[in-house]
Amino acid sequence: MKICSWNINSIRVRVNHLNLLIKTHKPDVILLQEIKCENHQFEEFFKSTDYDQIIKGQKGRHGVAILIKKNIDFETIKFNSKIINEEARICGVSLEKLSIINVYVPNGNPIDNDEKYSFKLRWMEELSKIVNGYISTYKNLVIGGDFNVLDNEKDVKDFKNWSSDALGKIETRKSFRRILSKGLFNVVRFFEEPGTHYSFWDYQKASWERNYGLLIDHFLVSPMILQCTSNILFEKKFRDLDKPSDHIPVIININN
């Protein structure tokens, strides 16, 4: 099973890139973040006979969706937490052998805005509880998405300049590690050396041209899933397309 995660940064602007992604990689499941539209708009922008759609849309901001091949049986996961549902940042599907959760963790900047940064930390804490629930029942779990965290100091060239940013602050990184400590592995750490891959290049300051990127899009998986995972792919070509998203698609392959 091939699963892709991608912060598309507006489905309206980039539905053609999504179609290219599908044509190129034929993922079984696609986790999209920042679709930036309401449910009915998503259905208008993306028409497919091959994928079922689970959409958690919101007018103009955030918004996540899962596209899942029509031959795969699934149930939509319901999340009950108030804070986790405050904005359209999470959706999930349960399959026969595993559950897949798509997340768009709050950015949290600027950090001097107490409201924003504490929302991020509270949101991550709730995600940690959700993970705990799955792990304690031995259910296989895949969480993919934009985590808005610099986990390793090599996930950006100059980490020292990010240590007081909402993505690099120690509380954010601890919160991310707390999620992992429930019993998940970060797939990229198993296959790749830190500092060799980024998933986001800001539109500003010619970040792409200078290869000044961040690694903030991840797949966290339970041990059984890690055993079956054969590789992780960072689809850099998509940052070079006309009117690109600032994030690239990340793809994992799970055998069986």
Added chain:
DNA sequence: ATGTCACTCAACGAGTGA
């Protein structure tokens, strides 16, 4: 040089968020 982009609201640009 905030070396940009996408969104909304209410205009044809300002403000916001990333």
